[in-house]
Amino acid sequence: MDDCIDLSALAAPEPMDRVLDWLDAAAPGACQAFLLPRMPYPLFDHLARRPCDWETEPQPDGRAVVTIRRNASHDQS
Amino acid sequence: MINPEFSLPVEVPLRFLRTAPWWLLIASVLFAGHATEVLASRYHPATLAIVHLMMLGFAGNIMLGALLQISAVLAGARAQRPVLAGWLVWGALQAGTALLAAGLWLMQPLLLQAAGAVLGVMLLVFTGWLFTRLWRSPAVDASTAGLRWSVAGLGLTVACGILLLLVLTRGVALPLPDVLRLHVLFGSMGWVFPLLASVALTVVPMFLVTPPWPQRLARLLVPLNALMLLLLAVWPVLLPLLVLPVLLFVLQLLCSLKASKRGADPARWLWAWGGVNLLLVCALAPWLDALPRLNPVLLGGQFLCGALLPIYTAMLGKIVPFLLWLDYRASVPVGRKLRHMGQLFPERWLRGLGGLALAVGLTWPLALASIWPVLVLLLAYGVALLVVIHRACRNARAAITG
Numbered sequence: 001m002d003d004c005i006d007l008s009a010l011a012a013p014e015p016m017d018r019v020l021d022w023l024d025a026a027a028p029g030a031c032q033a034f035l036l037p038r039m040p041y042p043l044f045d046h047l048a049r050r051p052c053d054w055e056t057e058p059q060p061d062g063r064a065v066v067t068i069r070r071n072a073s074h075d076q077s
Numbered sequence: 078m079i080n081p082e083f084s085l086p087v088e089v090p091l092r093f094l095r096t097a098p099w100w101l102l103i104a105s106v107l108f109a110g111h112a113t114e115v116l117a118s119r120y121h122p123a124t125l126a127i128v129h130l131m132m133l134g135f136a137g138n139i140m141l142g143a144l145l146q147i148s149a150v151l152a153g154a155r156a157q158r159p160v161l162a163g164w165l166v167w168g169a170l171q172a173g174t175a176l177l178a179a180g181l182w183l184m185q186p187l188l189l190q191a192a193g194a195v196l197g198v199m200l201l202v203f204t205g206w207l208f209t210r211l212w213r214s215p216a217v218d219a220s221t222a223g224l225r226w227s228v229a230g231l232g233l234t235v236a237c238g239i240l241l242l243l244v245l246t247r248g249v250a251l252p253l254p255d256v257l258r259l260h261v262l263f264g265s266m267g268w269v270f271p272l273l274a275s276v277a278l279t280v281v282p283m284f285l286v287t288p289p290w291p292q293r294l295a296r297l298l299v300p301l302n303a304l305m306l307l308l309l310a311v312w313p314v315l316l317p318l319l320v321l322p323v324l325l326f327v328l329q330l331l332c333s334l335k336a337s338k339r340g341a342d343p344a345r346w347l348w349a350w351g352g353v354n355l356l357l358v359c360a361l362a363p364w365l366d367a368l369p370r371l372n373p374v375l376l377g378g379q380f381l382c383g384a385l386l387p388i389y390t391a392m393l394g395k396i397v398p399f400l401l402w403l404d405y406r407a408s409v410p411v412g413r414k415l416r417h418m419g420q421l422f423p424e425r426w427l428r429g430l431g432g433l434a435l436a437v438g439l440t441w442p443l444a445l446a447s448i449w450p451v452l453v454l455l456l457a458y459g460v461a462l463l464v465v466i467h468r469a470c471r472n473a474r475a476a477i478t479g
Binding site for chain 2: 014024042046
């Protein structure tokens with residue numbers, strides 16, 4: 001996995017757009033962590049429609065790290 | 078893995094937000110025809126009708142639309158059948174507002190009782206349901222906690238409103254001035270202020286790139302306000318203390334806005350202008366009886382025109398394009414043509430709307446000298462709001478279909 005990409009200083013909806021752009025272009029098996037300004041609840045619906053798994057880790061300051069792994073198929077585990 | 082369905086169908090909150098300007102236009106036209114009576118007394122039937130058209134029809138639609146959306150996003154609180162539930166709440170709110178305004182205007186008991194039944198049943202069921210969902214939500218953020226208090230405040234406001242209608246139409250033996258005082262207190266400081274504060278905790282950092290609010294203040298602000306309200310309900314003499322939570326909120330809001338990384342965003346000065354007016358009105362309101370020169374209608378109007386209008390403008394200028402953008406991104410997952418949400422709702426629209434909201438707030442205090450400048454500006458604002466929301470929705474539809 002590459003280093004965590006810090007998107008926490010961007011105004012909504014840019015962090016979500018950047019995450020989805022990365023995911024749509026990622027090769028199967030690619031994994032990336034993003035530091036987001038808050039728990040990105042609206043993002044989860046979009047992730048659920050894409051072939052990926054993700055984990056979230058809330059930070060003490062209200063930000064959240066979301067780690068996304070692109071799957072090979074549209075079957076989400 | 079967290080994988081809930083957080084989003085609400087976009088049409089549910091948008092229906093409320095698109096309806097709100099119509100009520101503002103209706104209220105403004107009626108105000109134009111009866112300005113002298115309205116400005117002369119806060120208890121005149123026309124004044125009561127227009128206040129409820131503004132606060133239920135205009136403000137109520139915006140706040141319920143925002144509440145539904147933010148409760149779904151932050152706390153996962155959404156109905157099993159959100160579209161049907163959204164239609165029911167929306168329909169009852171519009172019918173109840175029309176019945177109440179007509180009943181107050183004509184002082185017609187049957188209309189007032191019908192309004193009480195429609196609004197009472199709908200809003201009490203709605204607040205009971207939403208309060209339970211928010212209470213059971215696993216979300217632990219300060220905004221969600223604030224929303225719970227705000228929903229409870231809405232329920233208390235409605236309950237006091239129904240008691241007032243029972244006093245007026247059925248002669249129920251309750252002290253009218255006390256129930257009226259509680260209705261106004263819970264409506265402004267139990268429902269509107271906690272909702273604005275809770276929304277600000279989320280949307281100001283989210284859209285204006287400010288540091289998060291200090292944790293302790295964010296957690297304590299709305300409960301402190303609720304405690305103050307309870308004390309005031311028992312000891313009205315403490316009313317001047319009500320300014321304290323508002324002062325804390327506005328000071329922190331101004332600090333946050335100063336640190337915003339989006340210095341040119343018009344939402345920044347709209348929040349600031351609205352916050353300062355909110356503080357001014359809350360500081361003056363307790364002295365209405367002591368200062369005869371303080372006109373209660375002017376002060377109430379400043380609450381709406383000076384405080385709420387710019388804050389609602391700032392909220393709508395971000396929430397509407399954000400909702401449409403989420404819907405667009407979900408509808409066009411690949412090969413999208415739009416690059417940013419400014420293509421749906423350009424920032425210059427918000428600047429124009431904000432300029433009108435600012436002008437309304439500045440001209441309202443001069444209403445006793447001449448009502449026409451503020452009326453023309455209110456009508457222009459209502460039309461502009463209607464047009465920009467319609468055009469933003471049309472842009473989104475065109476982007477999705479073509």
